[in-house]
Amino acid sequence: MLTLFTIISVLVAAELSLLRIIRNLSKTARQFGKGNFDIRVPVPKHHGELSELALEFNSMAEALLQRHNELLKAHDRLKTLSRHLQNAREEEARRIARELHDGIGQILTIIKIDLATLQKKCLTCKETSKASAIETEIIKIKESIDEAIKFVRRISSELRPAVLDRLGFPSALEWQTREFEIRTSISTQLEIKNIKESIDEDISTALFRVTQEALTNVIRHANASEVHISLICNENDFSLSIRDNGKGIANSPPYGINTSGIIGMEERVRLLNGQFSILGEHQKGTTIRIQIPKRKPHRSYDAYTTL
Amino acid sequence: MHILLSDDHVLFRAGLIRILKEKFLNASFEEVSTCPELFKKIQEKEWDLLILDISMRGQNSLNLLPDIKKIRPKLPIIVLSMYEERPFVIRALREGALAYLTKERASDELFRAIDAVWSGRRYLPENIATQIADHLALKKPERPHETLSPREYEIFLLLSQAQSVSQIAEKLGLSPKTVSTHRIRILEKMGLRSNHELMHYAVTHSLSQPPL
Numbered sequence: 001m002l003t004l005f006t007i008i009s010v011l012v013a014a015e016l017s018l019l020r021i022i023r024n025l026s027k028t029a030r031q032f033g034k035g036n037f038d039i040r041v042p043v044p045k046h047h048g049e050l051s052e053l054a055l056e057f058n059s060m061a062e063a064l065l066q067r068h069n070e071l072l073k074a075h076d077r078l079k080t081l082s083r084h085l086q087n088a089r090e091e092e093a094r095r096i097a098r099e100l101h102d103g104i105g106q107i108l109t110i111i112k113i114d115l116a117t118l119q120k121k122c123l124t125c126k127e128t129s130k131a132s133a134i135e136t137e138i139i140k141i142k143e144s145i146d147e148a149i150k151f152v153r154r155i156s157s158e159l160r161p162a163v164l165d166r167l168g169f170p171s172a173l174e175w176q177t178r179e180f181e182i183r184t185s186i187s188t189q190l191e192i193k194n195i196k197e198s199i200d201e202d203i204s205t206a207l208f209r210v211t212q213e214a215l216t217n218v219i220r221h222a223n224a225s226e227v228h229i230s231l232i233c234n235e236n237d238f239s240l241s242i243r244d245n246g247k248g249i250a251n252s253p254p255y256g257i258n259t260s261g262i263i264g265m266e267e268r269v270r271l272l273n274g275q276f277s278i279l280g281e282h283q284k285g286t287t288i289r290i291q292i293p294k295r296k297p298h299r300s301y302d303a304y305t306t307l
Numbered sequence: 308m309h310i311l312l313s314d315d316h317v318l319f320r321a322g323l324i325r326i327l328k329e330k331f332l333n334a335s336f337e338e339v340s341t342c343p344e345l346f347k348k349i350q351e352k353e354w355d356l357l358i359l360d361i362s363m364r365g366q367n368s369l370n371l372l373p374d375i376k377k378i379r380p381k382l383p384i385i386v387l388s389m390y391e392e393r394p395f396v397i398r399a400l401r402e403g404a405l406a407y408l409t410k411e412r413a414s415d416e417l418f419r420a421i422d423a424v425w426s427g428r429r430y431l432p433e434n435i436a437t438q439i440a441d442h443l444a445l446k447k448p449e450r451p452h453e454t455l456s457p458r459e460y461e462i463f464l465l466l467s468q469a470q471s472v473s474q475i476a477e478k479l480g481l482s483p484k485t486v487s488t489h490r491i492r493i494l495e496k497m498g499l500r501s502n503h504e505l506m507h508y509a510v511t512h513s514l515s516q517p518p519l
Contacts, residue, residue, distance in 0.1 A: 106318075112413075113326060175393060175394045
């Protein structure tokens, strides 16, 4: 009787310890699955296959942890690279815009001044018929130069508007908004609140480019008649929202439109540790909201002004 | 006559002086190419005219204008810049420049601008004037209460002061039914659902006075 009891007890105990090991294993697997990559399962002794299984689990966990860390590193590297590319592209755009504007643009204006001098000399010329023919030519050349200057201005401004660099983001936003309104006849309301300090250059660029992209989307896809833009300076961040009353974007990728543009906006904001959201309501409109935390300006503007 | 040219582009300054000398034979010209130099010259003596470029060696000369105006409040200033965008023009005029000209117009219009500022008038060329006019002509969207007729607005104000339909009817000498019809129409036009929302609207838009 006692022997039987002992045997049963031993079997039950063995069973229970097996159960405990399996439970441990599954608990650990669950925790691991939830992202606790440091957790390992204790390896039971004298349990043959189960010990084997626990060892295998642990070495799998080890390998996964390593992969995970590699991915994190790769992600960080990509983020750094992406930020670097973004900055390099802006810097390049700024440089070319300035060279075009201040270099080629100014040379063209000098040529115009020289032509004006030439034109005056024609007036004192004795052969009047020749002189007037030359003058007609000069006037034509001056017109062509004006065209060239317009062209230079347009490309330069498209690359990177001087208003943004010289007068700061609030002025640039006001200007961008009104130009949009004049160009599209979409009625646009702008609200700028509490901007008292100059905004860090990278943040300004991101805010400007996001607005630009959002307004482009409004023209291309939204079929809207009204746009409302608001820029608010909170204690710790800047928040910008662009809302239209158009047909409303689909709420998940591929959004139905311009996916890369939206990813681009999101990326810009994320690189500055900000939040990005886009929300479409069918036939009611689309709202883009971004929030970018403030930071110490490491390169500020000459000045900013609200108009 | 002393004319000060402030521009960081040597060739442009040279071209400008060439055309100015033809007209102002007795004028003396001085040139500066940076903001600090400019400020020094302004402090040194009185000038009859300042021709000012905005972007000078990466700095924005408009930031100096308030200080310049403080020292020389009567100095006529013509801004002569490559920038054509409206915010630069508005900023320059606000800070005390009398004329704003884009550089490609210098050869044709600078003298006109000089004549204007010397007789105390402003001068804007056609490209700039058009831009500002475009901006001013923008029609602001009507706010909901601006769509109301004068009578509706009157009733709207009374409703916003928590007056009842019959009180309003008595005050305006109308039948309660008419006032009630007006009320429905007002709510419809403004996209509101109740008197409560109407009062809230009036408060948030600070509407308590009759419209001008």
